[in-house]
Amino acid sequence: MTVPIQCRPDEVFVLNLGPQHPATHGVLRVKLTMDGEYIVKAEPVLGYIHRMHEKMAEAGSFAQFMPNTARMDYLHALAYNHGYVLAVERAAGIEVPERAEYIRVITVELNRLSSHLLWWAAFLLDLGGFTPLLYAFDDRERILDLLERITGSRLTYCYFRFGGVYNDIDDEFIAGTRDFIKRLRSRLPRMYHDLVTHNIILIKRLKDIGFITPEQCRKYGATGPVARGSGINYDVRKNEPYSVYPEFDFDVPVYTECDSMARYMVRMDEIEQSLRIIEQALDKLPDGPVKAKKVPKILKPAAGDYYAAVEAARGAFGCRLVCDGGKSAYRLKLRSPTFSNLSLFGEVAEGMLLADALAFMGSLDLVIPEIDR
Amino acid sequence: MSIVEETRKALLQLFPEQAAAEAEAEAAADAEAAAGAEADTDATAEDTASTEEAGEAAGGEETAAEPAAPAKEEEPAEEGPRENGVLVTDHAARGTHLDVLCDPEQVVEAAGIMDEAGFFLEAITGVDWIKEDRMEVIYDYNQTGPDPCRVVVRTFIPRANPEIPTISEIHPGANWHERETHDFFGIKFQGHPYLEPLLLPEDADFHPLLKDFTP
Numbered sequence: 001m002t003v004p005i006q007c008r009p010d011e012v013f014v015l016n017l018g019p020q021h022p023a024t025h026g027v028l029r030v031k032l033t034m035d036g037e038y039i040v041k042a043e044p045v046l047g048y049i050h051r052m053h054e055k056m057a058e059a060g061s062f063a064q065f066m067p068n069t070a071r072m073d074y075l076h077a078l079a080y081n082h083g084y085v086l087a088v089e090r091a092a093g094i095e096v097p098e099r100a101e102y103i104r105v106i107t108v109e110l111n112r113l114s115s116h117l118l119w120w121a122a123f124l125l126d127l128g129g130f131t132p133l134l135y136a137f138d139d140r141e142r143i144l145d146l147l148e149r150i151t152g153s154r155l156t157y158c159y160f161r162f163g164g165v166y167n168d169i170d171d172e173f174i175a176g177t178r179d180f181i182k183r184l185r186s187r188l189p190r191m192y193h194d195l196v197t198h199n200i201i202l203i204k205r206l207k208d209i210g211f212i213t214p215e216q217c218r219k220y221g222a223t224g225p226v227a228r229g230s231g232i233n234y235d236v237r238k239n240e241p242y243s244v245y246p247e248f249d250f251d252v253p254v255y256t257e258c259d260s261m262a263r264y265m266v267r268m269d270e271i272e273q274s275l276r277i278i279e280q281a282l283d284k285l286p287d288g289p290v291k292a293k294k295v296p297k298i299l300k301p302a303a304g305d306y307y308a309a310v311e312a313a314r315g316a317f318g319c320r321l322v323c324d325g326g327k328s329a330y331r332l333k334l335r336s337p338t339f340s341n342l343s344l345f346g347e348v349a350e351g352m353l354l355a356d357a358l359a360f361m362g363s364l365d366l367v368i369p370e371i372d373r
Numbered sequence: 374m375s376i377v378e379e380t381r382k383a384l385l386q387l388f389p390e391q392a393a394a395e396a397e398a399e400a401a402a403d404a405e406a407a408a409g410a411e412a413d414t415d416a417t418a419e420d421t422a423s424t425e426e427a428g429e430a431a432g433g434e435e436t437a438a439e440p441a442a443p444a445k446e447e448e449p450a451e452e453g454p455r456e457n458g459v460l461v462t463d464h465a466a467r468g469t470h471l472d473v474l475c476d477p478e479q480v481v482e483a484a485g486i487m488d489e490a491g492f493f494l495e496a497i498t499g500v501d502w503i504k505e506d507r508m509e510v511i512y513d514y515n516q517t518g519p520d521p522c523r524v525v526v527r528t529f530i531p532r533a534n535p536e537i538p539t540i541s542e543i544h545p546g547a548n549w550h551e552r553e554t555h556d557f558f559g560i561k562f563q564g565h566p567y568l569e570p571l572l573l574p575e576d577a578d579f580h581p582l583l584k585d586f587t588p
Contacts, residue, residue: 305511
């Protein structure tokens, strides 16, 4: 544990971390007031990649906003696809065929895996380990190849449609996914856990560092692996089930240590749970159409406001859609999980060593375009 | 008692009139049930059973929905301006369980009630109703218990003078959400410790989500 040092006012100095810094994974600036190596005050400065997605939603039709949803959290784009289509489907009363729901779950979970693998790679890169990045990117590449065949893109997917998905999955995709599950399962214990998780250097960097209490999580509205690493058993897929998630048997990993290591472990366990979900979904995959019939080209949902939430890789993503009966959203509020997760950074980083704060920041798994929207 | 019902009871502190009316209705229903029980026991039992089934079919958010029933029936008939109070909403259709409309001065008290009930703040947002010359401020609350319960607290403020008290002292997470809402709508959160632009440039003097905004 770090202990804040009593500082004299004449000795503190201001250090700008970012807006261009490799450890921030994007254009985030943190204004740090430092006392030597210790942080006295940390103030994240946002907005460097703010694009006003919410105004764009008001300008075009509902379908025209679909590609924007992939450009917030570009690492788990399909979950944002999913949150948005759920909100619009709820507003317009569109039913989704069962096969489409299964395909949605399979692709979202594959995307979650690729997101967690990239986090793992980048996090270890922050900590000074280069080799794990190559292992993770090797595995992630296979997911991107699988999804590219089906969705047509490798990163910013626009695959979901109101009432279904853009196209059906085929036998090659199913066989490829099964192969991938087998491959990642065989690599996880040796290449991921033996080499990295049980590595004494990693443990020393993460254990008892970046302590977030469950109460802090609640006060700041933190969700996802950050909350689950602090002992809060909350996962939208379980607590407020949507799509066909209730059909699958999976666990929500929860660790009560509240430190950076706990958040690391939550994500590593989630990789295994996602593999389980995909496997079950492939086994149970029903036949049928992948798009609802009679979805009008131009949607005009009834006036009112609607909320839909999904569990993205970084926490609960929510869409609040306010309709006035017109062809476009009157107001679309995008609740991004990392925005809330980062807002506790200032409080927790106080009194930390700079190097620890960077490890702590990595354990929050920030995606800046999603914070700034 | 389900968490939705518990939270509804807690939120009724904000609306003594609705609480009193419901207590009265409940007392009347009890008296009627007592009178009915003397006359015809079977019919009353059947009646209660059917209400319970209907409640479950609507999304399962209310099992013993006796006191909530009046609020539910009012919802579809809601044509004119809605009165302050707590509504039970259908989660499958709306995505929320409780919908609260209150005065702008009451948002701090509402935030306190939600905080005590163990809820966390998910988001704050505004809506510019330019035709009605007013702005809506929406607070989304959620909790991490095993049963879902989402609460939305909304209030209206005049468009010409958009001011509302801050809740950032109760929910520190509201600090950024309020700064964001100030950026986009120009809503001034009174008592906010640092109401500077968060997502917009530091010298921004425009509010892009206003409906009459021109770049």
